[in-house]
Amino acid sequence: MKAHEIMIPQVHKVKESDSVRSVIEKFIEHRISGLPVVNDRNEVVGFVSDGDILRYIGKHEDRIVDNFYYAFVIKGDDEEFEEREQRLLQLNVLEIAKKKVIKVTWDEDMENIAAVLGKKQIKKVPVERNGVLVGIISRGDVIRNTFKSIL
DSSP states (O other): OBHHHHOBSSOOOEETTOBHHHHHHHHHHHTOSEEEEEOTTOOEEEEEEHHHHHHHHSOEEEEEETTEEEEEEOOOOHHHHHHHHHHHHHSBGGGTSBSSOOOEETTOBHHHHHHHHHHHTOSEEEEEETTEEEEEEEHHHHHHHHHTTTO
């Protein structure tokens, strides 16, 4: 099975000029946890997830130890948290989004997509055709399509 056979073609997305406020509104409205960020040509230029939001509002100190990244939680007061919330809403989406986006092509085999989602520990992967966003595939899409004929 190929990516275009299992992908969801109606992709919720945000533009690279959007604020984080619009991202959070889409998360809430559509009950989703991640969105591709696209430019005016509908090319994927980033991906923003609920994890990116949590990393920003959670008070932490980043450290790198022996080439491993660690985020240490530091206790803070509620006023600082609320300030981070307000600051976050005003940011441009690309200030918190991942810019190195893992994507698959329209004709990618499902077993390769499953391997990417599992190995990279990501929940969703954008699908491109000729460099343009045409769909999205989640872990659930792969599992449903893999096992629907035998269960």
